[in-house]
Amino acid sequence: MARPRPLQLASGTPKSSDYQNLTPRTPHSRAGRAEEAFSDIELTDIREADEDYQSPQQQQSKPLLTSSRDGYRSRGDEYDGRHHPGMGQKRWTFARVVSLLPLILSALTGLLLLFLIFASVQRPDTLHKIVGAIPPSEGAVDVGRPPAQQDNPVVSSASPSISTAQPSQHANSSTTHTVNLENLISYENYTIFPLKPDEYRAECSKHNSGFMKHFGGFWDVPMHGPVDVPHEENDRVCRSTITYMLDGKVGLLADLALMAQVAAMARERNRTFFVDDTYWDRGKWADYFIGVRKSQPGEEPDCLPPPPNELVACPRGARHWVINSRTAKYHLGHPFSETYENAYGHGLHRLKPIFNMARESFSNTILPNERMRHLINIARDAFQKKMAVAGASSSYLGVHIRRGDRKASSWKYHGQYLPTSEYVSAVVDTWPRVSPPSTGNSTHSIPSNPFIYLASDSPEGEREFTSSVHAENVFSLAGSRNPELAALASPMDYVQSEFDRLSLPERAAATKGMIVDFALVSGMWAADDGFAPEATICGISSSVCRLSAVALGWDRAFGELGSMGDIDETGKRWVEIDEHGTIVPVWQPFELFR
Structure with a gap:
């Protein structure tokens, strides 16, 4: 009986194609890792890392109980097997690059916004050119010069700019403002002036809608410039006015309480004060009270009231501001309190300045005839x-x-x-x-x-x-x-x-x-x-x-x-x-x- 040929090759390095790992049943074995509470994904990563050991030195050519030099548990209990040098290393595949695109785009967008903010502060003119906006200096008329002396004057009812004189917060000074075309208020849908009380309320609602409409101080002019209607230049008309409209929507004393505060603001701002009784259901103001032009003449006692089509309910920074019981909520709310209350007082002490404003109005302005x-x-x-x-x-x-x-x-x-x-x-x-x-x-x-x-x-x-x-x-x-x-x-x-x-x-x-x-x-x-x-x-x-x-x-x-x-x-x-x-x-x- 023929004997089989003896093995001539005694190599400990078999081919990878027919190699099969021998797994010792020890706590360090692959099966023992199940006791370590690894998830399926983590076990898969470890398995893939183990299969990457292709070097001859890392093959099983030594006794079974001898640990490989890159073994898992031989590094001690503090070693985290999930951070093995061979495992967890991600290849920069196309799918991974695509998954990172949102993060990359967000970072680039943030850098762009940061650049625009910096440019708007440091070089606003350059930013105007980039976005195609018209700088105020190019689209406004200077109120300090008469219209006839303006460079390239435009004579039209829809002038690209109008001029307004807005008093500053100091009682004895005034500030010149210019209004751009984008800030014009259009009354083209109205034919009867002054507008009715509810129409003024609708205009205020329109003006105060949108994002960031309530920031800034009570009398601050918006960053984009004053908002107003076109005005016809007339030296006989009062430079700046505040009008209280008696609208017949509330009781007599409710109207007088609001009017007292409005008259006080007119005194503070050096603006001529008027009372409009066009829609009052009680008759005429002069039927009961002394005319406010006599009791509170202001700095321009002989000036004429503004045309009714130039009255603006919102914003209050308009040249000729009108307010009634329906629009008062847009002006005499929290910003008014923050401006005119005693910020250092407690309780009723906070209201003393507003109390004094009302008392002065009833003592000097609102007087029975x-x-x-x-x-x-x-x-x-x-x-x-x-x-x-x-x-x-x-x-x-x-x-x-x-x-x-x-x-x-x-x-x-x-x-x-x-x-x-x-x-x-x-x-x-x-x-x-x-x-x-x-x-x-x-x-x-x-x-x-x-x-x-x-x-x-x-x-x-x-x-x-x-x-x-x-x-x-x-x-x-x-x-x-x-x-x-x-x-x-x-x-x-x-x-x-x-x-x-x-x-x-x-x-x-x-x-x-x-x-x-x-x-x-x-x-x-x-x-x-x-x-x-x-x-x-x-x-x-x-x-x-x-x-x-x-x-x-x-x-x-x-x-x-x-x-x-x-x-x-x-x-x-x-x-x-x-x-x-x-x-x-x-x-x-x-x-x-x-």
């Missing part, structure tokens, strides 16, 4: 005569009851009218605290039951209150024996949406009655004899209540405030019975409407 002063004096004389007959002094309390379309603001009476008992309790608590001390030489006594001037829009509310106190001590327009005063009493609860249903004479009578009521219940426009209430009791939901504090004055209204702006409960004479001081601050200068 001669006819209204006559009616106010008639009511004062009749009330004083009634107190004199009773042998009482001239001290009294003012009480204002508001119903109609005004419900309580507090949650306690949410959706309801303030009950009459709240007013009666406030009278009982307030009078002993504020009544002047009697003197031995006085011919008039201080009654335990005070005299009360009652102002109310509600005949029913007036009857309820009168029946709850000494009726003989209550004076009101409705209860007056003077027919001229009785004709001014409110015929029904005041509802703004129903006010226009009355005839114009009825609306005018109600307006006069409101002015007389406000003067006596608050002491506004008091005569030289100082006949004014010792305190005013009211609910904060009414604008009459807000402005009654202004009439009383800061110290009399709120007493000696604490360091944190807390109202003085023992010294206050402005008695608010709706929220009872639960809302901070306890007083607000005006109301903003939608």
